[in-house]
Amino acid sequence: MMLIEETAPAAEALPVAALRDHLRLGTGFGIADDPAETAALTGFLRAAIATIEARTGKVLLTRRFRMQLDDWRDRLGQPLPLAPVLMVEAIEIDDGMGQVTQLPADSWRLIPDNQRPMVVPTGVILPHVPRRGFVTLRFIAGFGEGWQQVPPDLGQAVLMLAARYYEDRSDADARAVLPFGVSALIEKWRAVRTLAGRGSREVR
Template sequence: MMLIEETAPAAEALPVAALRAHLRLAQGFDGPDDAAETAALAGFLRAAIATIEGRTGKVLLTRRFRMQLDDWRDRLGQALPLAPVHSVDRIEIDDGAGTVTVLPPETWRMVPDAQRPVILPAGVVLPHVPRRGMVTVTFTAGFGASWDQVPADLAQAVLLLAARYYDDRSQDGRGHALPFGVSALIERWRAVRTLAGRGSREWR
């Protein structure tokens, strides 16, 4: 599977002011240094968001993704790797010989789920993918377009982790372990990795 992020969180959606306040940094002085600091804080926030999303499988700020598979994991239903999913925008099958077929929306449906949204066939099974072909699913996921729509515990986890990245900015070989406070905040959001491949029938 390949998962491609087609759009990035908008710069204005990042809680730069909240991080600056959390770090108790001076603010209100416009100039090159202030702009550089803002850009640096935004970078720490993006890194923290990516880490939290990677650990939980939850998309904090809404954006579009493209998932590519060489075949369905299960033709009775294909789980999506991220949540919450707002919409599945397009599903297409490439036969590997230059022909791409867009699946009509009436032939499938998306079942929302807090942990693992699923694409189900309208009929018995999802369409066949040729041996050398590929299926591409384009979908939109995220809690919202603005930071105030992100759950409070996840938002706080991002601030704590971004602050840690800020504090460690001059150190080489920063450790990969999450601070305990961050781990505690995201624990309830972590995806339960049960049968996600062939043979899974969680959605039935």
């Protein structure tokens, strides 16, 4: 499976002000309004979001993804590796020889789920993928475009982790360990993840 993030969260959607408050950087201090410091806080937030999303499989801020598989995991239904999925925009099958066929939108449907969203056929099974070919799914996932739409516990976990990254920015080893408080906040959001395609299996 190859999963590509085609868009990134807008800078204005990131909770920079909330992180400043969390770090107790008041607006009366020059460091809070310094452009370089703002850029650094933005970077730590992006890193924290990426870590939380990787640990939970949940997309915090809405954006577009492209997933490429060498085959369906199951022709009765294809699980998607991220949640929540808002929309599947298109599904295409490439025969490996340059011939690309877009599946009709009425031949499949999305089953939304906060743990394991799936694409299922409206008929009996999903169409055959040639042995040398692959299938591409384009979809939009995320809790929302604004930070206020992110579940509070996941949002708090991001702030705590970004603060740790800020405080330990000169210590790469310390940054590699997920703080216990962050782990506790995200635990209920973790779910069995499904690897997609031929020879797939379930992992945690």
